[in-house]
Amino acid sequence: MKITLGQNLQTTCVLDGKKPLHTAFNNPREDVNPGEMLAASLGACMMTMVGFMAAKHGDDAQGTALEVTPQFDDKHSRITGFDLTFYFPASFTAEQKEKYAKLAQGCPVHNSLREDMKYTVTVK
Numbered sequence: 001m002k003i004t005l006g007q008n009l010q011t012t013c014v015l016d017g018k019k020p021l022h023t024a025f026n027n028p029r030e031d032v033n034p035g036e037m038l039a040a041s042l043g044a045c046m047m048t049m050v051g052f053m054a055a056k057h058g059d060d061a062q063g064t065a066l067e068v069t070p071q072f073d074d075k076h077s078r079i080t081g082f083d084l085t086f087y088f089p090a091s092f093t094a095e096q097k098e099k100y101a102k103l104a105q106g107c108p109v110h111n112s113l114r115e116d117m118k119y120t121v122t123v124k
Helices: 034-056 094-104 108-112
Strands: 002-005 011-014 021-023 065-072 079-087 118-123
Touching: 021 034, 034 065, 034 079, 034 094, 034 108, 079 094, 094 118
Parallel strands: 079 118
Antiparallel strands: 002 011, 011 021, 065 079
């Protein structure tokens, strides 16, 4: 992965020659900011874990969704936590929903974040 700084604090990230991903800090902007990328990475990793574990248990988790909202400190200089809202298929029982929401929190990105990070989890 190669990240290059451009004008107006925009960065361009290219992974193995694939389509570039842009970030931006200043407004107005069309690109995501780095904090949003971290939230997206966490969400994608958690959804991958849900899919993997559901397949392992013979459940179909397609259509599961996750809203991830980062929470910042007062200075907006550090992400201090995430609000996570899982939306599971209507066919899932309450027990399945709770199980997969908990299993999702074992993903590598979640496990790589600071231990003092706070998570608010809602399951629907």
